[in-house]
Amino acid sequence: VNQIPEMFDPAPLEACDDDNDGIYVFFQLDDTNDQITGSNPDLTVTYHETPENAISGALPLASPYTNIDAYNQIIYVRVIDPNINCPAFTTLELIVLDTPQIIDPEPLIGCDDNGDGVVIFDLTEVEPEIFTNYGDTWPDDYTIAYYETQEDADDGIDPIDPATAYPNIDAPSQTIYIVVEDIDNGCQKQTTLKLMINDVPAIFEPDPLELCDYNNPGDGIEEFDLSQAIPQITGGDTSIAVSFHLTQNDADNDVAPLPLDYENVVPFAQTIFIRTYQSGTGCDNTTETLTLIVNPLPSPEEPTPLEECDTNQNGFALFDLE
Numbered sequence: 001v002n003q004i005p006e007m008f009d010p011a012p013l014e015a016c017d018d019d020n021d022g023i024y025v026f027f028q029l030d031d032t033n034d035q036i037t038g039s040n041p042d043l044t045v046t047y048h049e050t051p052e053n054a055i056s057g058a059l060p061l062a063s064p065y066t067n068i069d070a071y072n073q074i075i076y077v078r079v080i081d082p083n084i085n086c087p088a089f090t091t092l093e094l095i096v097l098d099t100p101q102i103i104d105p106e107p108l109i110g111c112d113d114n115g116d117g118v119v120i121f122d123l124t125e126v127e128p129e130i131f132t133n134y135g136d137t138w139p140d141d142y143t144i145a146y147y148e149t150q151e152d153a154d155d156g157i158d159p160i161d162p163a164t165a166y167p168n169i170d171a172p173s174q175t176i177y178i179v180v181e182d183i184d185n186g187c188q189k190q191t192t193l194k195l196m197i198n199d200v201p202a203i204f205e206p207d208p209l210e211l212c213d214y215n216n217p218g219d220g221i222e223e224f225d226l227s228q229a230i231p232q233i234t235g236g237d238t239s240i241a242v243s244f245h246l247t248q249n250d251a252d253n254d255v256a257p258l259p260l261d262y263e264n265v266v267p268f269a270q271t272i273f274i275r276t277y278q279s280g281t282g283c284d285n286t287t288e289t290l291t292l293i294v295n296p297l298p299s300p301e302e303p304t305p306l307e308e309c310d311t312n313q314n315g316f317a318l319f320d321l322e
Helices: 029-037 051-056 123-130 150-155 226-234 248-253
Strands: 013-017 044-048 072-080 088-098 108-112 142-147 173-182 188-199 209-212 223-225 240-245 261-263 269-278 283-285 289-295
Touching: 013 029, 029 044, 029 072, 029 088, 044 051, 051 072, 051 088, 108 123, 108 283, 123 142, 123 173, 123 188, 142 150, 150 173, 209 223, 209 226, 223 226, 226 240, 226 269, 226 289, 240 248, 248 269
Parallel strands: 013 088, 108 188, 209 289
Antiparallel strands: 044 072, 072 088, 142 173, 173 188, 223 261, 240 269, 269 283, 269 289
16 A cells, blocks of 8 residues: 655635636646655646546646636645555645736826926826726725836835925926725736826017007097917917916916906006917916006197298298207
8 A cells, every 4th residue: 555645735826807807818737746745856746627636636727827717726645656546635725816907108298398398297186097997995905106217116125205296307308107005905907107207388578559549539448369479478489378267376277268368447547368288299388477458549739830931922831840
C-alpha cells in the first residue's frame, strides 16, 4: 500500500476584471504549484475543469487559463508522484473581482496670464467626467489619487497633495497619472490627464470712442458702434473673439455681453469692460477697458456785428473775422 502525496489546500486565485464581465483570461494556475506541493519537486500537479477529469488525469488545463464560470469557478487539482502513481486531489477557487469602470478625461486647460509657464490647476475638476458611468454619485468605497509619474502611480507613492491646487512642473503640457481603487477588493484602474498650458490672448488698450451729443443735446447719451474698437483691441487677429460688458465681474464670468450698437448709460463718459477669447487655446483675457465719450456741442454766443467804413463807396470792406 503506497502513501498518497502530502499536499496542501491552496488559497484562492483572485484577479481584477478590466471590463467587469466576470471573465479573466490570465489565471496562472501554475503559480499555486509550490503552495499545493509544499515545494516538493518530486510531485506533479495538473488542473482540470471537472472532478472526473482530475480523477482520470484527462484534459489538463494550461496556464494562463480563462475561467468559464463568471466571477467564481472551482478548479479540480490532481497531485501525483510519478514514481508511485497514487494521486491526491484538492480544489482551487478562482475569483474574479470587479474593477472601477472609469472614463478617460478630456485635457484640463490652464491659461498663463503672466508668461511664466505655470498655472494652478484643480485636478479634481475632472472627477465627475472620470466617474461618468456612476452618475452623479460614485461609490463611497472608491479612492482616487493623482501622481506626477507612471512609476509613482504603479507603486502608489508620493501622490499629489493637494490635488485641488497643483502648479504644473512642465510646460506647455504635462501628463498626470490617475489611479482609482476599490478599497473593498483592492482592484485598481488607471488613466491619464493631460494638462495644457496656453497663453492668454494678446490684446491692446483701445483709444476711446468719441461721439458728439447730437441726439437730444445736453443729455450726454449717444449710440456707439463698439465694433469700431475691435481691430485695435485684437491687433487685427481675427481668431480672437471680443465682447463688451458693463462690469468687470460680468467680463470675468462671460455673462451679459453688451450689444455692439450700444447706448451709454453713464452720461458723457463711461468705462466698459472687454473680454477676449481665443477658441484655439480656450483662454480669455479681461484686463482691458474701453472708454466711451460723448462730447457736448459748442454753445456759441451771438456776436456783435462787425462794422467797417466804406471809403470808396463800393459796398466792400476788409473784415477781421477773428
